[in-house]
Amino acid sequence: MIGSQSSPRSADLNLDGTLDIIMGAGKNESQKSTQGVIALSGKTGALLWQQESEDQVYGSASFYDINGDNVPEVFIGGRSPYFMALDGKTGKVVWKYEFMHENDSILKHARFNFNNSVFIPDQNNDGYPELITTNGGNSKANPSSEHNRYPGVLIMFDSKTGSILAADTMPDGKETYMSPLSFVQPESNEQLILFGTGGETISGNLYLATVADLLNRKLSNAKILASEVDHGFIAPAVLADINQDGYQDIVAISHSSSILAISGKDYTLVWKQKIKNTESSNSFAVGYFNNDAIPDFFTFVSKGEWPNNTGSLQVMFDGKSGEVEYLDSIGCTGFSSPVVYDITGDGIDEAIISINEFDCTGFTESTISQIENKLIAINFDDQTTQVIDQAEGFKNIFSTPWVGDIDNDGFLDIVHCQYYSYGGLLTFLGMTIKRIETPISIKEQVRWGGYMGSNGDGIFKK
Numbered sequence: 001m002i003g004s005q006s007s008p009r010s011a012d013l014n015l016d017g018t019l020d021i022i023m024g025a026g027k028n029e030s031q032k033s034t035q036g037v038i039a040l041s042g043k044t045g046a047l048l049w050q051q052e053s054e055d056q057v058y059g060s061a062s063f064y065d066i067n068g069d070n071v072p073e074v075f076i077g078g079r080s081p082y083f084m085a086l087d088g089k090t091g092k093v094v095w096k097y098e099f100m101h102e103n104d105s106i107l108k109h110a111r112f113n114f115n116n117s118v119f120i121p122d123q124n125n126d127g128y129p130e131l132i133t134t135n136g137g138n139s140k141a142n143p144s145s146e147h148n149r150y151p152g153v154l155i156m157f158d159s160k161t162g163s164i165l166a167a168d169t170m171p172d173g174k175e176t177y178m179s180p181l182s183f184v185q186p187e188s189n190e191q192l193i194l195f196g197t198g199g200e201t202i203s204g205n206l207y208l209a210t211v212a213d214l215l216n217r218k219l220s221n222a223k224i225l226a227s228e229v230d231h232g233f234i235a236p237a238v239l240a241d242i243n244q245d246g247y248q249d250i251v252a253i254s255h256s257s258s259i260l261a262i263s264g265k266d267y268t269l270v271w272k273q274k275i276k277n278t279e280s281s282n283s284f285a286v287g288y289f290n291n292d293a294i295p296d297f298f299t300f301v302s303k304g305e306w307p308n309n310t311g312s313l314q315v316m317f318d319g320k321s322g323e324v325e326y327l328d329s330i331g332c333t334g335f336s337s338p339v340v341y342d343i344t345g346d347g348i349d350e351a352i353i354s355i356n357e358f359d360c361t362g363f364t365e366s367t368i369s370q371i372e373n374k375l376i377a378i379n380f381d382d383q384t385t386q387v388i389d390q391a392e393g394f395k396n397i398f399s400t401p402w403v404g405d406i407d408n409d410g411f412l413d414i415v416h417c418q419y420y421s422y423g424g425l426l427t428f429l430g431m432t433i434k435r436i437e438t439p440i441s442i443k444e445q446v447r448w449g450g451y452m453g454s455n456g457d458g459i460f461k462k
Contacts, residue, residue, distance in 0.1 A: 003428025005058035005398035007451035024057030049091030055080035077114025095162030116179035136176035152176025168219040198232015231256035240460035271322030285338035286460040287349035309333040331355030340448040394418040400451035412440040
């Protein structure tokens with residue numbers, strides 16, 4: 001009776017030389033579950049451990065060994081609020097976030113949902129990196145209303161102890177759902193933080209700040225890179241050098257499907273696109289989808305307005321110009337993101353996505369029947385698709401697949417999730433996690449093999 005809005009990530013937790021699969025899970029929203037976080041053997045699929053939660057753990061894991069046993073700990077967050085460090089070997093709690101901040105002008109707002117975390121270099125000289133994440137979003141607030149909406153909070157945790165080293169509210173006082181990114185540009189030691197505000201019906205901004213701003217509670221100094229009216233920035237942005245100047249450029253998509261490429265050198269607009277009459281909470285996959293050496297971007301967007309979306313569009317943008325080079329309409333709404341590998345070995349990457357097929361022209365969330373989930377690969381060279389796996393009566397609304405070499409045998413493995421469906425799109429009634437072995441030889445590194453990339457940091461490395 002469980003399900004997940006999380007995406008699988010991998011680490012070798014039992015030191016058997018095979019990567020294991022870790023992801024958040026849970027029951028329906030606001031329900032306690034003994035399986036809030038699960039770790040599965042990459043070799044057999046057997047449950048290695050599980051950790052309970054009071055609500056859904058929808059975040060994806062970050063990993064770092066903080067106890068010196070050569071097994072990374074699992075850092076993961078979700079609703080109600082949930083943010084924990086779990087022992088990688090046993091799943092036991094190392095530390096957890098406790099809301100005890102009613103009298104703190106900043107942290108009193110950090111009582112909602114924790115998004116994905118990223119590591120930054122050690123700030124308190126204890127020899128361990130710190131974690132940056134965001135907390136925000138009140139599920140009890142009514143759509144299109146500003147009432148009961150509270151400012152999101154950007155938080156820096158000591159990864160070793162869980163103590164909060166710094167926190168500040170969003171500069172515009174808006175909620176946040178976006179997982180932050182952190183990076184350093186060439187010829188600079190300044191650690192930057194990219195984050196966003198707003199929601200499905202709430203205006204928001206895309207911001208760039210420094211770690212120093214956060215440490216000083218001065219996110220008001222953050223630079224606004226982009227703004228959107230009546231929609232915010234929900235999906236994590238991605239970083240890739242699209243003009244070959246050595247700087248990480250920023251590519252982001254707003255909830256109203258405005259796509260912006262911003263120069264990392266001077267923060268000017270490189271190109272902009274808009275997919276009209278659609279919405280997007282889906283992040284990009286980054287790869288080489290055409291014949292040039294510039295990274296390109298692929299995602300999918302939903303037609304119409306949630307919860308009454310009427311289909312899905314798959315869109316690939318040329319990284320250099322921003323022109324749409326691939327457009328299709330397969331399946332219905334879904335919020336998972338693509339992953340990438342050159343399956344055919346022709347030097348042009350394919351995208352792997354999870355889609356749901358049902359009658360979505362006039363459905364209501366509680367009256368869906370005859371649903372089928374498919375895992376497909378899209379070949380941008382000849383614009384064909386190939387079905388990798390499919391299951392009638394199953395859905396996948398949120399989970400991004402994972403691709404890589406689990407057992408270090410030189411061949412590509414695919415891990416993806418499917419959820420039993422009977423009626424509602426968002427109801428959890430049971431889940432299946434599959435590992436598929438392929439005959440595809442890994443000749444190049446897997447650059448974008450999971451949600452927010454192979455390293456979970458949103459950065460595309462050539």
